[in-house]
Amino acid sequence: MRPKLTLKQIAKELDVSISTVSKALRDSSEIGEETREKIKAFAKFYNYKPNNIALSLKNRKTKTIGIIIPEIVHHFFTTVISGVEKVANEMGYNVIICLSDNSFDKEVINMEMLANGSTDGFIMSLAKETMQKGDYHHLIEAISQGMPLVLFDRVVDQILCDKVIIDDVLGAQKAVQHLVDIGCKRIALISTVDYVSVGKLRTQGYTLALEENDLEVDEDLILKIEEMEESEDKIERFLRDKEVDGIFAVNEHFAISAIKYLQEHGKRVPEDVSVIGFTDGELSKRFIPSLTTVSQHGTRMGEEAARILIEKLEKTPGEDEQYRTVIVETGLVKRNSTKSLK
Amino acid sequence: MRPKLTLKQIAKELDVSISTVSKALRDSSEIGEETREKIKAFAKFYNYKPNNIALSLKNRKTKTIGIIIPEIVHHFFTTVISGVEKVANEMGYNVIICLSDNSFDKEVINMEMLANGSTDGFIMSLAKETMQKGDYHHLIEAISQGMPLVLFDRVVDQILCDKVIIDDVLGAQKAVQHLVDIGCKRIALISTVDYVSVGKLRTQGYTLALEENDLEVDEDLILKIEEMEESEDKIERFLRDKEVDGIFAVNEHFAISAIKYLQEHGKRVPEDVSVIGFTDGELSKRFIPSLTTVSQHGTRMGEEAARILIEKLEKTPGEDEQYRTVIVETGLVKRNSTKSLK
DNA sequence: TTTCAACACGAAAACGATTTCGTGCCAGTA
DNA sequence: TACTGGCACGAAATCGTTTTCGTGTTGAAA
Numbered sequence: 001m002r003p004k005l006t007l008k009q010i011a012k013e014l015d016v017s018i019s020t021v022s023k024a025l026r027d028s029s030e031i032g033e034e035t036r037e038k039i040k041a042f043a044k045f046y047n048y049k050p051n052n053i054a055l056s057l058k059n060r061k062t063k064t065i066g067i068i069i070p071e072i073v074h075h076f077f078t079t080v081i082s083g084v085e086k087v088a089n090e091m092g093y094n095v096i097i098c099l100s101d102n103s104f105d106k107e108v109i110n111m112e113m114l115a116n117g118s119t120d121g122f123i124m125s126l127a128k129e130t131m132q133k134g135d136y137h138h139l140i141e142a143i144s145q146g147m148p149l150v151l152f153d154r155v156v157d158q159i160l161c162d163k164v165i166i167d168d169v170l171g172a173q174k175a176v177q178h179l180v181d182i183g184c185k186r187i188a189l190i191s192t193v194d195y196v197s198v199g200k201l202r203t204q205g206y207t208l209a210l211e212e213n214d215l216e217v218d219e220d221l222i223l224k225i226e227e228m229e230e231s232e233d234k235i236e237r238f239l240r241d242k243e244v245d246g247i248f249a250v251n252e253h254f255a256i257s258a259i260k261y262l263q264e265h266g267k268r269v270p271e272d273v274s275v276i277g278f279t280d281g282e283l284s285k286r287f288i289p290s291l292t293t294v295s296q297h298g299t300r301m302g303e304e305a306a307r308i309l310i311e312k313l314e315k316t317p318g319e320d321e322q323y324r325t326v327i328v329e330t331g332l333v334k335r336n337s338t339k340s341l342k
Numbered sequence: 343m344r345p346k347l348t349l350k351q352i353a354k355e356l357d358v359s360i361s362t363v364s365k366a367l368r369d370s371s372e373i374g375e376e377t378r379e380k381i382k383a384f385a386k387f388y389n390y391k392p393n394n395i396a397l398s399l400k401n402r403k404t405k406t407i408g409i410i411i412p413e414i415v416h417h418f419f420t421t422v423i424s425g426v427e428k429v430a431n432e433m434g435y436n437v438i439i440c441l442s443d444n445s446f447d448k449e450v451i452n453m454e455m456l457a458n459g460s461t462d463g464f465i466m467s468l469a470k471e472t473m474q475k476g477d478y479h480h481l482i483e484a485i486s487q488g489m490p491l492v493l494f495d496r497v498v499d500q501i502l503c504d505k506v507i508i509d510d511v512l513g514a515q516k517a518v519q520h521l522v523d524i525g526c527k528r529i530a531l532i533s534t535v536d537y538v539s540v541g542k543l544r545t546q547g548y549t550l551a552l553e554e555n556d557l558e559v560d561e562d563l564i565l566k567i568e569e570m571e572e573s574e575d576k577i578e579r580f581l582r583d584k585e586v587d588g589i590f591a592v593n594e595h596f597a598i599s600a601i602k603y604l605q606e607h608g609k610r611v612p613e614d615v616s617v618i619g620f621t622d623g624e625l626s627k628r629f630i631p632s633l634t635t636v637s638q639h640g641t642r643m644g645e646e647a648a649r650i651l652i653e654k655l656e657k658t659p660g661e662d663e664q665y666r667t668v669i670v671e672t673g674l675v676k677r678n679s680t681k682s683l684k
Numbered sequence: 685t686t687t688c689a690a691c692a693c694g695a696a697a698a699c700g701a702t703t704t705c706g707t708g709c710c711a712g713t714a
Numbered sequence: 715t716a717c718t719g720g721c722a723c724g725a726a727a728t729c730g731t732t733t734t735c736g737t738g739t740t741g742a743a744a
Contacts, residue, residue, distance in 0.1 A: 001486065052459040053398045053459040054399055054459070057399050062395065064438070072427075073417065073420045075415065078420055079415055082415055082441065096436060096439070097423075097427075116394045117346075117393040144344055145345065146344075253628075260630065263630070283624055287629060
C-alpha cells in the first residue's frame with residue numbers, strides 16, 4: 001500500500017521547502033525555472049494531486065453542493081439529480097446526496113451534518129412531514145450562516161431563498177382544459193392532501209379550469225389521498241359509484257390505478273374516460289395505454305437550480321441579496337389515455 | 343449573517359485556551375468541573391458543532407463513502423443507493439454520489455476527484471465503456487492507495503476487491519426453467535451484448551436451463567442488443583417472423599417492448615406467449631399485464647455493500663486482507679405475464 | 685568599495701480541530 | 715523547609731495546503 005503523496009514528501013525528496021514545492025506547482029514566477037521544472041516533473045511522475053480536504057479547510061469552500069430530497073426511488077427526483085450533477089460537474093463541483101425519507105428529523109439531521117463544513121450550499125425539496133409541521137428552523141439556520149439554499153418543487157413561501165418550481169396551477173389548468181377541449185363534462189380530480197404544496201396548487205388549477213369553462217366544481221368529484229399505500233383502495237372506492245368521463249390525477253400512480261379500476265369494470269380508456277397524469281416517468285411512457293401527462297422537466301429544474309446555486313457561491317457575498325424564483329414551464333405530453341381532439 | 347462558531351471564538355469569549363474548550367466539550371477529566379460546565383453551556387447555547395472538514399483533516403478520515411454508478415435514472419440503481427444510504431446513515435457516514443454516464447473518462451475523473459481526500463472508500467458499478475475497454479487502472483490505483491472498494495452488479499474478475507452480486511446465471515436459469523415448467527417449448531432470449539457481464543451471465547443461465555431440459559439452443563432465438571435506443575426496432579424485427587411461446591428478457595424494457603409488439607400483432611400475453619423480465623421495477627409491477635420478473639433486491643445489495651465497506655474502514659488496516667464476494671439471492675416474482683402452473 | 689535591486693527560496697501563519705506534553709500552583713508529607 | 719503529587723489549565727505540534735513576509739546571494743550601478 002502506497003499512501004498518497006503530499007507536498008511535504010515531495011519537499012523532502014527534492015530537498016527544498018514545502019513552500020517552494022507549492023509555488024512551483026502553481027507556476028509561480030518566484031521559483032527559478034530549473035527548480036520549477038524539476039518539481040513539476042517529479043509531481044507529474046508520481047501523480048501528485050492536492051488533498052481536497054486540506055484545500056477545503058484553507059479556502060473555506062468545499063466545492064461540493066448538497067442535495068436533500070425526500071426519496072430517491074422516484075423518477076422525478078432522479079431526473080432532477082442528474083440535472084444538478086451535470087452542471088455541477090461542468091463547474092467543478094461535487095454533489096453529495098442525502099435522503100430525508102420524508103421525515104422531518106432526518107431532514108434536520110442531514111442538513112446539520114452537511115452544514116458543518118461539508119458543503120457550500122444546498123439544493124432541497126422538502127419532506128412531507130416538514131411541510132406538515134411548518135417548522136423550517138433548519139433552513140433559516142443554514143441561510144443565516146451564509147449558506148445559499150435553493151428550494152425546488154416542494155417549496156414554501158415563508159422561506160426567503162431562490163426557488164425553482166413549475167407552475168403547478170397552470171400545468172393542472174392546461175391539463176384539465178385539454179380534457180374539456182376533447183369533450184369531457186364530468187372531470188374528477190385525484191390529488192394529495194393540501195399541505196403538500198403541489199397538491200394544493202394543482203387543485204387550484206383544476207378548479208380554475210372548470211370555472212373558466214362554466215363547469216360546476218363538484219366536491220364529490222375530488223379525492224384527496226394522504227398515504228401512497230392506501231391510494232389504490234381509496235381510488236377504487238372513489239370511482240365505484242361515480243359517473244365520470246375525465247380524470248386528472250396529480251401523479252402517474254394515481255392515474256394508473258384509476259385506469260386499472262376502470263378497465264376492470266368495463267370502461268374503456270380513452271373511449272369512455274380520458275385520463276391525464278402529472279410527472280412524466282417511465283411508467284407513463286410505457287403503460288398501455290400510454291399516459292397523457294403534464295411533464296415536469298426534472299432535468300431542467302435540476303440544471304437551473306444548480307446554476308443558480310453556483311452563481312451565488314461564486315459571487316462575493318454580501319452584495320445584492322436578491323432571490324429569484326424560476327418557473328420551469330410544463331408541457332402536456334399527449335398520448336393514448338386521452339381521446340384526440342375532434 | 344452570522345458565521346459558524348469555532349473553538350477559537352469560544353475560547354476568546356470565555357477567556358480560556360482553545361485546548362481547554364476542546365477538552366471540556368469532550369468531557370475530559372482534565373478540566374475542572376466549573377469551567378467544563380460553563381463551556382458546555384456556552385457551546386450548547388450558541389449551538390456549536392465541530393467543523394467536519396477540520397476533523398477530516400485531523401483524523402485522516404472523512405466518514406463519507408463515495409458511490410459511482412453509470413446512471414441514476416434507473417430504478418435498480420436508486421434502490422441500491424437507498425440501501426447504501428440507510429446503513430451508511432446508521433453508522434454515521436455520509437454518501438457522495440457521482441454518475442459516470444457510462445463513460446470511462448467520467449468514471450476516472452470522478453474517481454480521482456473523490457480519491458483525493460473526499461471519501462474513505464468506494465462503492466461502484468462499472469460503466470459500460472469501462473468494461474468494454476477493460477481498463478481498470480483507476481480502480482487499481484485507488485486500492486493501492488489503501489482505499490477500500492466494493493463493486494456491485496457490474497463487476498469484473500480481474501480486480502481483487504469485495505463484491506456484491508446476484509447470481510445472474512442462476513436467476514436466469516430459474517426464470518427460463520419456469521417458462522419450461524409452464525409448458526413453453528420455443529423460448530427466446532432478449533439480452534444485451536456480452537461484454538456487459540450481466541448480459542453474458544444471463545445468457546449462460548438461459549442456455550443452461552434449456553440444456554437441462556433437453557431443449558435445443560437455437561441461435562436464431564437469441565437477440566443481443568447494444569444500444570438502449572435501438573432496442574424497440576431490433577425487438578420488432580427480431581420477433582416479426584418468429585414463432586415463440588416464451589420470452590426471457592434481461593430487463594423490464596426489453597420485456598415490455600416485446601409484449602407491446604406481440605399484442606399489436608394479435609398475440610395474447612400470457613395465453614399465447616409467456617414473458618419474463620429481469621429487475622423488478624415500478625414498470626413491472628404496474629404494467630398491464632403486470633410482469634413476471636427476476637427480482638434483484640437492489641436495496642439489499644446496497645445495504646450489503648455498505649456494511650462490507652464500513653467494516654473494512656473501521657478495521658485497523660493491514661491485517662487480514664480477505665476479499666469477499668457476497669451473492670444476493672434473486673427471486674422470481676410471478677405476475678400476469680406468464681401462464682400459471684398447471 | 686559600497687549600495688541596492690532583483691532573484692530564488694524558506695519560515696511561519698493560517699484554516700479548525702485534537703492531543704501530547706508541559707507548567708504553575710497548592711496541599712500534604714517527611 | 716524541601717519535596718512530591720495532583721489538579722487545572724495552556725503551548726505547541728499535527729493534519730496538507732496556500733500565502734505573506736522575510737532573507738541571503740548575486741550582479742550591477744554609483
